[in-house]
Amino acid sequence: MILERRSESGSTLATVLFFASAGLIVLTMYLAHQTRSSVKALQSPAALQALLNARSGIYRALEMLAEGFDESDTLKTISAIDDLFRMDMFDDADAIVYDESMSMNNPKTISLYAGDDINRSEITFNVQGIYNLITSTSTVNKIIRTVEALQGSAAPAKPDTVLILENNLPIKGRFRGIVHRISKIVVDDTLSSKNNENNVSSDKRIKMFLSELKNENIVYEDTSAFDIPLIIQTYRAIESIPDTVKGHLMLDGAFSEVVWRERRQIVVYGDLQITGSFKLENLELRTGGEIRILDKASLVNVSLFSMSRIFIGDNAVFQGNALSMGSINVYGKAEIRDRSSLIAVGTGTSEHQKKPSGYSIFLSESSVFDGTAIALDNPGGIKTDPDVKLSGILWAQKAVCHSGKLSGLIKAQWIFDCSDIGSDSLVDFSKLKENSFSGALEPLSSIGNYKMPYFMGTPQIISWREF
Numbered sequence: 001m002i003l004e005r006r007s008e009s010g011s012t013l014a015t016v017l018f019f020a021s022a023g024l025i026v027l028t029m030y031l032a033h034q035t036r037s038s039v040k041a042l043q044s045p046a047a048l049q050a051l052l053n054a055r056s057g058i059y060r061a062l063e064m065l066a067e068g069f070d071e072s073d074t075l076k077t078i079s080a081i082d083d084l085f086r087m088d089m090f091d092d093a094d095a096i097v098y099d100e101s102m103s104m105n106n107p108k109t110i111s112l113y114a115g116d117d118i119n120r121s122e123i124t125f126n127v128q129g130i131y132n133l134i135t136s137t138s139t140v141n142k143i144i145r146t147v148e149a150l151q152g153s154a155a156p157a158k159p160d161t162v163l164i165l166e167n168n169l170p171i172k173g174r175f176r177g178i179v180h181r182i183s184k185i186v187v188d189d190t191l192s193s194k195n196n197e198n199n200v201s202s203d204k205r206i207k208m209f210l211s212e213l214k215n216e217n218i219v220y221e222d223t224s225a226f227d228i229p230l231i232i233q234t235y236r237a238i239e240s241i242p243d244t245v246k247g248h249l250m251l252d253g254a255f256s257e258v259v260w261r262e263r264r265q266i267v268v269y270g271d272l273q274i275t276g277s278f279k280l281e282n283l284e285l286r287t288g289g290e291i292r293i294l295d296k297a298s299l300v301n302v303s304l305f306s307m308s309r310i311f312i313g314d315n316a317v318f319q320g321n322a323l324s325m326g327s328i329n330v331y332g333k334a335e336i337r338d339r340s341s342l343i344a345v346g347t348g349t350s351e352h353q354k355k356p357s358g359y360s361i362f363l364s365e366s367s368v369f370d371g372t373a374i375a376l377d378n379p380g381g382i383k384t385d386p387d388v389k390l391s392g393i394l395w396a397q398k399a400v401c402h403s404g405k406l407s408g409l410i411k412a413q414w415i416f417d418c419s420d421i422g423s424d425s426l427v428d429f430s431k432l433k434e435n436s437f438s439g440a441l442e443p444l445s446s447i448g449n450y451k452m453p454y455f456m457g458t459p460q461i462i463s464w465r466e467f
Contacts, residue, residue, distance in 0.1 A: 049119075050138045050145035051466065056112045057121030057136030058149045062459075064110075064123070130321055130341055130453035131462070150463040152451040155393060157409050159445045164411040170434045173402075173415075175441035206376060206397075209455045226270055234258060241266065248289070253278030253297070272306075274299070274316075290326075293318060293334075310344075312336070324360075328373075331364040339392065339450050340371035346379050358399060358418075359383040363390065372450050383418065384439060392450045399429060402437040408444040 112119045121138045132151040137144060157164060162177030171179060226247035232238060233252045238260050241249070245268045251258070253276030261281040271289035274280070274297040284303040285291070291310045293299060302320040304310060309326040312318050316334045321341045328344045330336060346360030359381035361373050365388070372393040375382045380397035384390060388404035395411045401418035402410060414429050417436045451462045 046141040046143045047145065050140040050143050051147075053112060053119050053121050053138030053140065054136045054145045054147040054466070056119075057110070057123055057138060058134055058147055058461075060110060060112060060121070061123045061125070061134045061136060061149075064108075127454075130323060130343055130455075132454040146467055148465045149461045151454045151459055152462040153454055153456050154460045155409065155447050155450050155452060156395075156411060156456075157447065159447050160443050161447075162409060162441050162443055163415070164409070165415065165435060166413040167435070169414075169432060171415075172434050172436040173417075173438070173441065177441070177443040206455055209453075229270075232258075235260070238262075243267065245269065249273070250275075251278045251280075251297075252276055254295075271308075291322075291324075310342075327360045327362070329362040329364065330367045330369060331362070333366050333368075335368045336371050337368075338370065341374070341451075341453070342371065343374045343376065343453065345377050346375060359401065361396075363388045363404065372452060374453070374456070382412075386439070391444060393447070393452070395452070395456070400437075402439040402441065405440045407442050408450070409447055410441065 107122050107124045109120055109122045112121055119138075121136045124135045126133045126135070130152070134149045134151060135146065136149075137146045157180070158178075160178050161180060162175055163171070163179040164182060165171075165179065166182045168181055227245075229248040229250055230241065230245055231250045231252060232241060233255060235258050238258075243264075243266060245266065247268075248270035249266075249268045249272050251260075251272075251274045253274075255276070257277040257279065259279045259281075260283070263282045265284040265286065268285065268287040268289070270287070271292070272285060272287045273292045273294070275292075275295045277296045277298075279298040279300075280302055281300045282302070283299075284305075286305040288307045290308045291304055291306045293310075293312045293316045294314045296315050298317045300317075300319045302318070304320065304322040304324075306322075306324045306326065308324070310322055310324045310328045312322075312328075312330045312334045313332040314334060315332065317337060318334070319337045319340050321343075322328060323343045323345075325345045327346060328342050330342075336342065342361060344360035358379050360375045360379055361382045363369050363373065363382070363384045365385055367388055369388065369390045370392055372395065373382055374393075375396040375398070377397065381399045381401070382394050382396045383401045384394070384404035384406070386403045390404050390406040390408065392408045393411070394400055394402070394406065394409070396413070398412065399414045399416060400410050400412040402415060403417075403419060414432060415435045415437050416429075416432060417438050419438055451460070
């Protein structure tokens with residue numbers, strides 16, 4: 001009997017221990033679940049707060065860029081939690097006129113609200129080609145949220161406007177739509193717009209933009225120090241391209257189609273040539289020499305910068321932004337697609353200055369153009385051929401010779417018929433008796449979708465990204 005009792009006692013203890021262990025496991029799992037849930041519950045509002053701070057940072061950045069910025073807490077009236085707190089919020093930014101603070105490049109950490117040291121955001125301003133990128137980043141409880149706002153400017157006209165001229169001469173040509181005039185006066189030997197502060201500020205921003213371009217970029221003239229040309233003919237060979245090519249770069253798709261998709265910036269000291277069936281996407285290419293895009297080359301969402309000239313010819317396709325310190329020539333059956341931007345400063349190198357011309361952008365032969373073409377500085381002119389089909393904006397600081405068929409807008413000091421003169425001939429515009437053109441011009445209802453560089457007109461947020 002005694003042994004049996006001891007056996008029952010041992011069995012009971014084992015049972016108690018088993019259920020105690022099971023209970024402990026269940027309790028531990030429950031507590032772990034609750035801990036995970038509470039962490040997620042804390043993460044969600046932290047992520048939301050970080051996003052709202054980043055959104056508010058964009059608004060504060062626009063305040064910082066505006067003239068007369070003060071430390072008033074204007075964010076009190078803004079609801080960053082509203083889904084409308086995005087790019088549409090800034091459509092009526094007519095009062096924002098930018099000063100030299102646009103050139104800020106270093107990150108700046110700011111408090112978003114007066115008397116609040118907790119809600120902060122880090123703001124950066126970076127010029128990307130012809131646009132200004134404003135980045136706002138906020139960290140709450142180690143959770144990071146960022147908002148990027150790409151800033152350009154709106155088209156300078158309503159859909160029914162086809163011509164904006166800086167003279168009062170009569171107009172001879174085929175066109176439908178409204179013509180606006182901008183009167184100019186000379187003040188201290190400087191040409192400026194009479195009673196038009198927006199144009200004066202635009203001229204100021206253009207000069208700042210050109211000055212920064214000339215200061216930040218170097219022309220590599222000592223070709224004897226260049227490496228041998230780097231020739232890329234296959235997809236595998238793309239991996240051998242360094243971030244800085246100290247010579248010429250040739251992308252040759254003559255033997256097989258080559259596709260290169262990568263978010264990357266490549267600097268080329270010499271010339272860049274893209275030929276054959278070579279396709280590029282998402283790249284930024286900066287060169288000290290010429291850029292030639294020929295044959296069936298295709299560039300999509302690509303940013304180009306050349307200290308010299310840019311040629312886009314044959315059956316090539318380009319979509320993106322192209323900026324040349326010399327000239328841009330589109331010819332053959334090449335296509336500029338999807339509201340792209342071409343900007344030619346026109347100063348060029350000494351070689352180009354030996355051949356004076358009234359134009360720095362040529363849209364020639366049977367090419368197709370859909371976008372914004374802007375000719376700045378000297379010579380500051382645009383020329384279109386009779387068989388060119390165009391839609392968008394031709395914006396010239398000086399003259400436009402228009403022989404093609406344009407649906408959109410021309411803005412220039414003069415528009416004239418150059419069919420009787422050579423393309424390299426200079427014109428004495430002071431002797432013009434009228435504005436004339438042999439091409440066709442009609443309104444474009446979607447002209448508002450064609451964006452200008454940030455330094456050209458009323459600033460506007462043209463894209464918004466949150467991550």
